Amino acid sequence: MTTDQFTFTVTKTDGAARTGEIRMPRGVIRTPAFMPVGTAATVKAMYPDQVKALGADVVLGNTYHLMLRPSAERVARLGGLHKFMNWPYPILTDSGGFQVMSLSALRKIDESGVTFQSHIDGSTHVMTPERSIEIQGLLGSDIQMQLDECVKLPCTEAVAEKAMRLSLRWAERCRVAFGEQPGRAMFGIVQGGEVERLRIESAKELANLDLKGYAIGGLAVGEPQDVMLRMIETVEPYMPNTKPRYLMGVGTPDDIVESVRRGVDMFDCVMPTRAGRHGLVFTRFGRMNLRNARFAEDTRPLDAESKCAASNTYSRAYLHHLVRSNEILGMMLLTWNNLAYYQELMAGLRKAIAEGRLEDHIGEVKEGWAKGEH
Numbered sequence: 001m002t003t004d005q006f007t008f009t010v011t012k013t014d015g016a017a018r019t020g021e022i023r024m025p026r027g028v029i030r031t032p033a034f035m036p037v038g039t040a041a042t043v044k045a046m047y048p049d050q051v052k053a054l055g056a057d058v059v060l061g062n063t064y065h066l067m068l069r070p071s072a073e074r075v076a077r078l079g080g081l082h083k084f085m086n087w088p089y090p091i092l093t094d095s096g097g098f099q100v101m102s103l104s105a106l107r108k109i110d111e112s113g114v115t116f117q118s119h120i121d122g123s124t125h126v127m128t129p130e131r132s133i134e135i136q137g138l139l140g141s142d143i144q145m146q147l148d149e150c151v152k153l154p155c156t157e158a159v160a161e162k163a164m165r166l167s168l169r170w171a172e173r174c175r176v177a178f179g180e181q182p183g184r185a186m187f188g189i190v191q192g193g194e195v196e197r198l199r200i201e202s203a204k205e206l207a208n209l210d211l212k213g214y215a216i217g218g219l220a221v222g223e224p225q226d227v228m229l230r231m232i233e234t235v236e237p238y239m240p241n242t243k244p245r246y247l248m249g250v251g252t253p254d255d256i257v258e259s260v261r262r263g264v265d266m267f268d269c270v271m272p273t274r275a276g277r278h279g280l281v282f283t284r285f286g287r288m289n290l291r292n293a294r295f296a297e298d299t300r301p302l303d304a305e306s307k308c309a310a311s312n313t314y315s316r317a318y319l320h321h322l323v324r325s326n327e328i329l330g331m332m333l334l335t336w337n338n339l340a341y342y343q344e345l346m347a348g349l350r351k352a353i354a355e356g357r358l359e360d361h362i363g364e365v366k367e368g369w370a371k372g373e374h
């Protein structure tokens with residue numbers, strides 16, 4: 001009897017929130033987990049061992065970017081994505097559909113897949129569910145996302161229904177194409193726009209496919225936070241509670257806290273890394289824009305009590321100078337601070353759930369943000 005090499009165990013619950021562990025050959029993912037985004041085989045401005053040292057157990061890669069450059073076949077010839085980027089731990093890859101719709105020019109979507117032009121050189125590419133899974137397999141991805149259609153919000157019910165049903169048919173095609181890859185998983189993606197009955201049908205149909213995990217897609221596409229949270233509340237009861245739930249593209253610290261509260265286990269977002277490169281920092285005291293002149297002679301570090309050197313060593317005045325001067329070190333230090341804060345946030349949430357005090361902890365975290373400048 002082969003032991004399953006990809007398992008998820010819920011270790012503690014506190015209301016709808018849970019702690020858990022996803023175990024696979026390349027390592028363990030402690031949930032709730034935040035996945036730093038490593039789109040083009042790098043978490044921008046970070047060394048891989050720095051990302052690991054911050055507590056990240058898994059990073060996200062993008063099929064869309066890597067298929068265009070350097071190509072999945074080249075990454076495979078070079079030993080796979082883990083070896084290529086020197087990240088031997090778990091990697092989750094998005095399937096490419098969302099990136100096509102948000103990045104590429106001329107594109108056409110039909111039953112067979114998505115045809116699009118590369119945003120890099122204008123070359124034409126066809127992405128079918130089968131090709132997306134093939135690319136993710138060539139990359140050596142540990143958690144492969146189905147190809148799906150994510151509609152822009154707001155949209156009509158008819159548009160949301162058409163995309164949700166297409167995504168369900170693509171989920172089945174991805175499941176067949178994925179086949180048996182011991183130690184790896186393929187996750188389905190719940191769609192349905194803002195239409196509760198569509199969201200529920202999508203979750204139920206995907207649950208019947210008995211996949212290893214399920215994402216909530218089609219959110220963090222410009223809708224207000226209350227709409228996003230209502231969609232999570234709508235689908236959560238229909239998502240198998242023994243499988244990981246992954247909310248794609250989310251989000252701010254507040255989005256993450258409110259979603260963990262509602263039973264989400266995994267997150268990814270470019271926010272901490274992209275914002276860091278633009279001078280925006282996340283701390284226990286809320287966010288600060290270090291371009292602001294008020295920091296020009298502020299001798300305090302970002303957070304003296306943080307374990308992260310970027311947060312506890314450099315003065316805000318110096319960081320302000322680096323940002324204003326558009327210095328590379330500024331991008332490095334603020335990215336480092338932000339990812340450290342996001343991982344500290346996740347570790348705090350995991351601890352609070354394990355101790356059965358999530359609500360109190362959330363109150364303390366939000367009080368810190370509200371207090372702002374200390």
Ligand SMILES: N#Cc1ccc(CCNc2nc3cc4nc(N)[nH]c(=O)c4cc3[nH]2)cc1
Binds near residue numbers: 221
């Ligand atoms: N800074 C910054 C910043 C930039 C963009 C965003 C929104 C990201 N939202 C988002 N990513 C997604 C990826 C997705 N991938 C797939 N395959 N399907 C989705 O429905 C999907 C939905 C998403 N929603 C959030 C923060």
